[in-house]
Amino acid sequence: MAIRHGGTILADQLKIQGVTRVFSVPGESFLAALDGLYESGIQNVVCRQEGGASMMAEAHGKLTGRPGVAFVTRGPGATNASSGLHVAMQDSTPMVLFVGQIARDHRDREAFQEVDYRQFFGGLVKWVAEVDQTERLPEYISRAFQIAQSGRPGPVVLALPEDMLSAVADVADRPEVQVARAMPSTDDVARVIDMLGQAKRPLVIAGGPGWSAQAAADLERFAGHMDLPVAVPFRRQDYLNNDSPNYVGDLGVGMNPALAKRLQAADLLLVIGARVGDILTNGYALLDPADHGKTLIHSHPSPDEPGHVYAPDLALACNSAALVAALADAGPQVGSWTDWTAQARAEYEVWQEPKQTPGPVKMEQVVSWLAEHLPQDAILTNGAGNYAAFVHRYHRFRSYKTQVAPTSGSMGYGFPASIAAKLEHPDRTVICFAGDGCFQMTCNEMSTAIQHGAAVIVIVVNNGKYGTIRMHQEKTYPGRVSGTMIANPDFAALARAYGGTGQTVTRTEDFAAAFETAQNDGVLSVIELRLDDEVLSTGMTLSETRAQGEHNSK
Numbered sequence: 066m067a068i069r070h071g072g073t074i075l076a077d078q079l080k081i082q083g084v085t086r087v088f089s090v091p092g093e094s095f096l097a098a099l100d101g102l103y104e105s106g107i108q109n110v111v112c113r114q115e116g117g118a119s120m121m122a123e124a125h126g127k128l129t130g131r132p133g134v135a136f137v138t139r140g141p142g143a144t145n146a147s148s149g150l151h152v153a154m155q156d157s158t159p160m161v162l163f164v165g166q167i168a169r170d171h172r173d174r175e176a177f178q179e180v181d182y183r184q185f186f187g188g189l190v191k192w193v194a195e196v197d198q199t200e201r202l203p204e205y206i207s208r209a210f211q212i213a214q215s216g217r218p219g220p221v222v223l224a225l226p227e228d229m230l231s232a233v234a235d236v237a238d239r240p241e242v243q244v245a246r247a248m249p250s251t252d253d254v255a256r257v258i259d260m261l262g263q264a265k266r267p268l269v270i271a272g273g274p275g276w277s278a279q280a281a282a283d284l285e286r287f288a289g290h291m292d293l294p295v296a297v298p299f300r301r302q303d304y305l306n307n308d309s310p311n312y313v314g315d316l317g318v319g320m321n322p323a324l325a326k327r328l329q330a331a332d333l334l335l336v337i338g339a340r341v342g343d344i345l346t347n348g349y350a351l352l353d354p355a356d357h358g359k360t361l362i363h364s365h366p367s368p369d370e371p372g373h374v375y376a377p378d379l380a381l382a383c384n385s386a387a388l389v390a391a392l393a394d395a396g397p398q399v400g401s402w403t404d405w406t407a408q409a410r411a412e413y414e415v416w417q418e419p420k421q422t423p424g425p426v427k428m429e430q431v432v433s434w435l436a437e438h439l440p441q442d443a444i445l446t447n448g449a450g451n452y453a454a455f456v457h458r459y460h461r462f463r464s465y466k467t468q469v470a471p472t473s474g475s476m477g478y479g480f481p482a483s484i485a486a487k488l489e490h491p492d493r494t495v496i497c498f499a500g501d502g503c504f505q506m507t508c509n510e511m512s513t514a515i516q517h518g519a520a521v522i523v524i525v526v527n528n529g530k531y532g533t534i535r536m537h538q539e540k541t542y543p544g545r546v547s548g549t550m551i552a553n554p555d556f557a558a559l560a561r562a563y564g565g566t567g568q569t570v571t572r573t574e575d576f577a578a579a580f581e582t583a584q585n586d587g588v589l590s591v592i593e594l595r596l597d598d599e600v601l602s603t604g605m606t607l608s609e610t611r612a613q614g615e616h617n618s619k
């Protein structure tokens with residue numbers, strides 16, 4: 066053992082935990098940590114705002130299944146970073162945020178940028194702690210990595226007082242954490258198969274944390290063997306190859322009404338790894354929490370989830386990948402639901418037929434073109450907004466972890482997420498979809514993308530408004546437009562100013578060539594799609610939405 070300062074102890078511990086890249090915005094509060102990173106071989110991706118850094122770390126965690134790591138400074142840095150932590154919590158993503166903290170002997174005097182992180186982050190993250198002794202850094206860091214990955218994964222915050230970080234200690238490293246995973250028993254698997262055998266209209270819902278490419282392949286095998294219909298929750302569309310005859314769509318915001326009806330009509334739900342919450346059930350309307358009236362088998366990595374809202378008939382606390390592998394290994398068994406599955410699939414295909422939107426640039430055609438022409442492993446990211454509904458409805462996700470999007474509906478997420486994805490997979494096509502509102506929340510990270518060589522393609526869907534909220538506004542207070550119109554920059558010129566390339570597309574037929582140019586540019590590239598003012602959602606124009614609002618308010 067050698068005497069090391071806290072920053073070196075920390076960086077050494079990160080290497081042991083397998084960290085290869087961190088995202089940060091510097092602060093004078095954690096200079097020793099920056100010094101520790103200096104010769105560590107860990108890539109430090111310097112960002113422009115802590116919200117972007119924390120979202121990049123979250124996206125890294127979501128893509129790799131290993132904790133994404135970010136470093137931010139105290140006070141304003143920590144408060145900015147909270148946006149990514151909230152995404153990680155709602156998405157069950159493993160993540161560790163380090164916050165530089167004021168010196169220990171300044172505490173509780175409301176010193177410069179002082180925040181009590183246990184209070185501030187307490188309700189937002191899985192665990193938050195402050196490290197008071199340099200020699201306990203390895204212990205706290207390994208606990209942070211363990212908690213971030215155990216049971217239902219999530220974000221962990223460690224505050225690091227600056228004098229604790231710069232002090233030296235003689236302490237041993239901790240080994241890489243071993244995360245305990247609960248496995249399904251043979252009896253449990255037999256029971257699931259038996260209960261399925263008694264169903265007439267079963268529906269599998271596969272989502273949540275702890276999946277892998279192998280698990281997605283096992284799900285395809287299991288569903289194929291038994292000819293089961295599989296739906297996925299909001300923004301988990303890449304858990305089963307969408308070309309599979311067993312894939313029947315997503316139970317997300319703006320879901321296919323025919324799939325919503327099937328959720329209601331099913332006599333058995335086999336939920337593997339997902340939370341059964343308000344988005345999946347359209348605000349608890351599709352399934353009554355008081356009496357859901359069907360057989361519910363609910364498995365989740367955390368024993369706290371089954372029964373959280375809906376009473377299950379069989380509750381399992383186990384690793385989703387292990388369960389789906391065991392179910393696939395149970396072999397072929399054909400139930401009496403073959404027609405039910407085929408009909409659900411047919412309804413999904415009908416839902417995917419483009420519904421025409423007004424104006425010369427048609428999002429339904431742009432996304433359908435991409436679904437046909439992109440490589441199977443292309444990664445699509447997005448944040449929040451009606452523009453994303455076109456991706457959800459018309460794209461086909463064909464391999465695991467090609468969709469990186471926040472189930473928490475956080476605007477501004479897609480662009481930083483795409484940077485994290487491109488850094489992790491430089492050889493794959495990475496596309497960020499963003500609304501004009503969404504993109505402007507984090508477009509300052511364009512310089513981060515340029516600096517670190519993340520050649521992502523950003524498709525900015527510009528309708529000159531916070532369209533989703535305008536849609537709700539027109540439905541509720543028709544014609545009374547307040548706070549939902551936005552002025553925009555020339556996005557293509559902005560991209561060029563940052564050192565990328567930019568194009569503006571005003572006709573659908575020009576999109577394919579613009580996309581090819583962007584791909585060949587090999588640098589951050591922005592394609593702005595100028596949408597007609599009437600485009601508001603996949604299903605209704607602005608005028609139709611207002612007319613509906615007027616009708617409802619009569």
Ligand SMILES: Cc1ncc(C[n+]2csc(CCOP(=O)(O)OP(=O)(O)O)c2C)c(N)n1
Pocket residue numbers: 449450451452453474475476477499500501502503504526528530531532533534
């Ligand atoms: C951080 C954050 N702030 C506000 C919202 C509320 N919100 C949801 S969608 C939306 C508008 C998005 O506008 P835009 O990105 O232009 O996409 P559009 O809906 O027009 O397609 C807003 C303000 C949110 N989800 N996240």
